[in-house]
Amino acid sequence: MEYHAGAYDVIVVGAGHAGCEAALAASRMGCKTLIITLTLDSIAMMPCNPSIGGTGKGHLVREIDALGGEMGLNIDKAFIQSRMLNTAKGPAVHSLRAQADKSKYHIEMKKTIENQPKLDLVQGEVIDIIVKNQQARGVKTRTGSIYEGNAIILATGVYLKSKIFMGEVNYESGPNGLFPANYLSNRLRELGCNLRRFKTGTPARIHRDSIDFSKMSIQPGDTEIVPFSFMNDEINIEQQPCWLTRTTPETLRIINENLKRSSFYRGDMEGVGPRYCPSIEDKIVRFQDKPTHQLFIEPEGLNTKEMYLQGMSTSLPVEVQVEMIRSVIGLEKAEIMRPAYAIEYDCIDPTQLKLSLEMKHINNFFSAGQFNGTSGYEEAAAQGLIAGINAVLKIRREEPLILDRSEAYIGVIIDDLVTKGTNEPYRMMTSRAEYRLVLRQDNADLRLTEKGYKVGLVTEERYKRFSGKKDKIALEMERLKKTNVTPKEVNNILEEIGSSLIKTGVSLYELLKRPEVSYKEIKRLKKNEVNYEDIDKEVEEQCEIVIKYEGYIDKQLKQIDQFKKLEGKKIPEGINYLEIQGLRLEARQKLNSIRPLSVGQASRISGVSPADISVLLVYLEQKRRQKVGEKN
Amino acid sequence: MFIDDTIAAIATAAGEAGIGIVRISGSKAIEIIDDIFRANNNKKIYEDQRKLTYGYIFDFDNNEKIDEVLAVYMKAPHTYTKEDIVEINCHGGMIPVKRILQLVLRKGARLAEPGEFTKRAFLNGRIDLAQAEAVMDLISAKTEKGFEVAFDQLEGSLSKRVEEMRKEVLELLAHIEVSIDFSEEDVDEVTLDYLLEKSIKLEKSMTKLLSTSDTGKILREGLSTVIVGKPNVGKSSLLNSLLREARAIVTEVPGTTRDVIEEQLNIQGIPIKLIDTAGIRETEDIVEKIGVGKSKELFNKADLVIFMLDASRELTNEDLQIIEMIKDKKIIVLINKTDLPNKLDIAKICHLIGERSIIKTSLKEEVGLDELENVLVNMVYKGEVKSNSNLMIANVRHKDALERALNSLKEGIEAIRRQMPMDFIEVDYKNVWDYLGEITGDTVGEDLIDHIFANFCIGK
The missing domain is CATH 3.30.1360.120 (Probable tRNA modification gtpase trme; domain 1)
Structure with a gap:
């Protein structure tokens, strides 16, 4: 039983964080778009931790925002606590994190999608991808609806053949008691997708009223709230605190005694889990001499009493979970509302994808998010956005938007996935970015707004605002360089802050270079030509960072120059690596399967040595000359 | 790059x-x-x-x-x-x-790199396709050789030292990264004092290593190798063959090499100081006696002894005396003049000196030199011979990388002293790690992330 249900430019399968960004991007760029999801009640659902952002992840949200994505705007509507992490460290690793009201996050995103012109939202389970002549043409749902599409984006999250584990118990299920998608995997395998099993887990939720907060330390939000989105100036809300507590030696005993009953140690699971997100039993086994572990208790929202137990993900049986949780300080009487579980699911080997997130072997077929082997809402959203943009560009027959490692964390994730693959659910960390000093969260707008504007996703309003900021920064930099101060004007201030005195006049620029001098001091200098109230905080921030860390930033810019030169050496699509004399066999095979776009990308493939790259360079030059020769 | x-x-x-x-x-x-x-x-x-x-x-x-x-x-x-x-x-x-x-x-x-000037000539459009193909062969051939050598070198003591240093840098890097990426987690934040203390230690050992390569024995003098044997066994010929030019006087009259001749040469990247001794033998000749005394003194300082025997003559007392003098040293036994009828009891030699490398040569016919070079190089890379200064290889590329690593470390220390934020300091340490990696042939990547997860308890 089949029927024709509609025709679209872009069809997005899944409405999680990747799917929502993909669908919004495609429709905002003018394509008629359909988004299909198992249930409309789980749009942009946060089935694990109730927060957006954090180290590395906060950078991603800022980048998504700068390109014209939705995540930053949505969390700004739905957060209940905001903190800038790592403020004691350098500006490159300051990371914004917000606790979300999960239900509000879902509702706000659903509203945005419902109100988006050119975007249709339907409930359904996709069981087939229609492919003709190696090109994706549409999808079919379990109820027989056939939707035609010029591009398909898979964002199936953890739903493919998902299975839940709690001790000896396991059953087929999606997260949070939702249905799994059991049909699509086989079809994808038929289509040549190389699927594998990954796993992840989530801790229990407990009832707020059963917690003794007096035994815990409170973790309030920042007094000054920094919004995620460039479009928001100031947000004032009453923030909710989180709480910090610890496990006890008793917890350790309970886990050790019941270890055999954990699904993971029973050997029931085949999936590979992330190392950065180990279960509590895993932590205890690996770090036996650590007597206690810290736990954060975080609210799941304003209209619920469910509290999230950050740090206690587990696959132990529910009865053991109860005992274990009650051994934690302040949780002696805790009542579990949702038990912790581990979940296993099918995902693709991302080396089957191009940097545009299109599958190498099927045209117009894109994928994003956890299906690509990542973990985390932000990582998913970032890919969703790029897949959405590139699906549209593909239909328009334009060049894809590919951000490189020196331009964005988004570029780092995608390059890592596509070039190196991943053996565990991939999480963003700032240490994965080689050019971290340049890829700051404070300059995401400056790095990416232009690109978002060029593809047509950034609105005129945002672009105007952005240009304004850019001009103001340039003006202020100029002023700092040109404005000189005399010893008489500044020495008393310098003395006060323990900075060495000046003997002759210096520019404000020179002064700001000193680690101990900040804008606060600059502002104390009476300079008539400027009214400091007119200078935005963001402008000050940019100038100060750029001036203060100039030496290091320059070092990194030089590295980027070198990097760009190799990235700029493009490899023609049809190249036959197997015939290149001088390449080692392993390198030939690896290059042949990854099919890098540039020599730079080739050099990052594991198993390809610098010598192989030399050989490749020479080969490419030979080919180029032959071509030139033929033309003449 | x-x-x-x-x-x-x-x-x-x-x-x-x-x-x-x-x-x-x-x-x-x-x-x-x-x-x-x-x-x-x-x-x-x-x-x-x-x-x-x-x-x-x-x-x-x-x-x-x-x-x-x-x-x-x-x-x-x-x-x-x-x-x-x-x-x-x-x-x-x-x-x-x-x-x-x-x-x-x-x-x-x-x-x-090998062939790189030519490669550039090609890439910049200076030479043509046919020439370029030759370059390609050159690059791949050299590379294979390079791999072999690099592999062997892993067992060498320089690599070991560098590996140790890298481990220390990796540990510091992991500490820095954990305190950045997992600042909310239950791990001890690395302090600047700790970093500084570790870094200064590292700087010292790096400076020490570098100074041995700079002024130290191997680079300045090479691996000290003494050629010994009775007169007219072909010591000077060996020296000359290795140098491929006549520097010492080679004659048929015993005892013409009256003093010790030192020559620097480079065998497959290893600097070697070759010392040709005066023939050791009881004699009334005072000049020769000085030579002999000097010979004995030289053995004690040598890293390696090449003991030459004459295949055309029977084992003499002189040979036995020499064996007595050198038996505790690292020895390569060279049986020369194999072009002449053999009169030498090789089994007896084996019995006298035990398990050693024995190479048969005919310097006159240019036979066996390659084997000698290979044995020599292998002994160095396998760590069988060690210089008295305790450092194996001072190849310029390694020294260059070590110097850059040390400079970056110094910049890192300076950054710590200036109380720069962790993420800036990290840039210098990553450079140190990368440069040291150039010596051992490894680069950063998943190593760091593996180290973080193996050593710090983090996660939700």
């Missing part, structure tokens, strides 16, 4: 020669030569393109005059590589060229 930096190498063949040439190619060539060369006519070298200019190479950092040279500047694009090229003609022999090359590398050039 491949095309845009400035490269340098010794352009003349290794070994003794009248002159040696150091060639620099790339955009920084002029800057580098300007930094180290002073012309006698006080002109800047780039004022006189394509003219040999007489002057001196100076190491201004250490206020040292290195060598008297003729230098020439050739402006791009009309050069071999189509880039700016500078050539420095200095005195021959290993020491001046090597020191100049080191200086050039310190000033910012990178040591050229």
Whole structure:
């Protein structure tokens, strides 16, 4: 039983964080778009931790925002606590994190999608991808609806053949008691997708009223709230605190005694889990001499009493979970509302994808998010956005938007996935970015707004605002360089802050270079030509960072120059690596399967040595000359 | 990384020669030569393109005059590589060229890979396709050799030392990264004091390692190798064959080599100091006696002894005396003159000296030299012979990488002292790790992330 249900430019399968960004991007760029999801009640659902952002992840949200994505705007509507992490460290690793009201996050995103012109939202389970002549043409749902599409984006999250584990118990299920998608995997395998099993887990939720907060330390939000989105100036809300507590030696005993009953140690699971997100039993086994572990208790929202137990993900049986949780300080009487579980699911080997997130072997077929082997809402959203943009560009027959490692964390994730693959659910960390000093969260707008504007996703309003900021920064930099101060004007201030005195006049620029001098001091200098109230905080921030860390930033810019030169050496699509004399066999095979776009990308493939790259360079030059020769 | 930096190498063949040439190619060539060369006519070298200019190479950092040279500047694009090229003609022999090359590398050039000048010539459009294919063979051939050597070297003591250092850097890096990426987690934040303390220690051991390679035994004198054997067994011939030129006098009259001859040579990248002794033998000749005394003294200091025997003569008392003197040393036994009828009881020798490398040669017929070179190189890479200064290889590439690592470490220490934020300090440490990795052939990547997860308890 089949029927024709509609025709679209872009069809997005899944409405999680990747799917929502993909669908919004495609429709905002003018394509008629359909988004299909198992249930409309789980749009942009946060089935694990109730927060957006954090180290590395906060950078991603800022980048998504700068390109014209939705995540930053949505969390700004739905957060209940905001903190800038790592403020004691350098500006490159300051990371914004917000606790979300999960239900509000879902509702706000659903509203945005419902109100988006050119975007249709339907409930359904996709069981087939229609492919003709190696090109994706549409999808079919379990109820027989056939939707035609010029591009398909898979964002199936953890739903493919998902299975839940709690001790000896396991059953087929999606997260949070939702249905799994059991049909699509086989079809994808038929289509040549190389699927594998990954796993992840989530801790229990407990009832707020059963917690003794007096035994815990409170973790309030920042007094000054920094919004995620460039479009928001100031947000004032009453923030909710989180709480910090610890496990006890008793917890350790309970886990050790019941270890055999954990699904993971029973050997029931085949999936590979992330190392950065180990279960509590895993932590205890690996770090036996650590007597206690810290736990954060975080609210799941304003209209619920469910509290999230950050740090206690587990696959132990529910009865053991109860005992274990009650051994934690302040949780002696805790009542579990949702038990912790581990979940296993099918995902693709991302080396089957191009940097545009299109599958190498099927045209117009894109994928994003956890299906690509990542973990985390932000990582998913970032890919969703790029897949959405590139699906549209593909239909328009334009060049894809590919951000490189020196331009964005988004570029780092995608390059890592596509070039190196991943053996565990991939999480963003700032240490994965080689050019971290340049890829700051404070300059995401400056790095990416232009690109978002060029593809047509950034609105005129945002672009105007952005240009304004850019001009103001340039003006202020100029002023700092040109404005000189005399010893008489500044020495008393310098003395006060323990900075060495000046003997002759210096520019404000020179002064700001000193680690101990900040804008606060600059502002104390009476300079008539400027009214400091007119200078935005963001402008000050940019100038100060750029001036203060100039030496290091320059070092990194030089590295980027070198990097760009190799990235700029493009490899023609049809190249036959197997015939290149001088390449080692392993390198030939690896290059042949990854099919890098540039020599730079080739050099990052594991198993390809610098010598192989030399050989490749020479080969490419030979080919180029032959071509030139033929033309003449 | 491949095309845009400035490269340098010794352009003349290794070994003794009248002159040696150091060639620099790339955009920084002029800057580098300007930094180290002073012309006698006080002109800047780039004022006189394509003219040999007489002057001196100076190491201004250490206020040292290195060598008297003729230098020439050739402006791009009309050069071999189509880039700016500078050539420095200095005195021959290993020491001046090597020191100049080191200086050039310190000033910012990178040591050229095998065939790289030619590769650039091709990539920049200087040579044609047929020539380029030859280059390709060259690159791949050299690389394979390079891999073998690199692999063997892993067992060498330099690699071990560098590995140890890298481990320390990795640990510091992991500490820094964890405190950045997992600042909310239950791990002890690394303190600047801790970093500083560790770094200063590391700086010391790195400086020490570097100083041994700079002034130390191996680089300056090579692996000290003594050639010993009774008169007329072919010691000088061996020396000459290895040097491929007649420096010592070779005659048929026993005892003509009256003093000790020292020669520097380079076998497959390993600097070797070859010492030819006067024949050891009871004699009334006073001059020879000094020679003999010196011979004995030399054994004690030698890293390796090449003991030569004459296949055409029976084992003599002299041979036995020599065996007695050297039996505790690392020995390669060379049985020479195998072109003549054999009269030597090889089984007896084996019995006397135990398990040793025995190589049969005929220097006259040029047989067995390759084997000798290979055995020698293998002994070095497998760590069987160790220099008294405890450092194995001082190849210029390693030294160059070590110097860059040390510089980055110093910048890191400076950054800590200036209380720069962790993420800035990290940049320097990553450089230290990368540069050390160039020596062992590893690079950063998943290693760091593996280390973080293996050693810190983090996660939700």
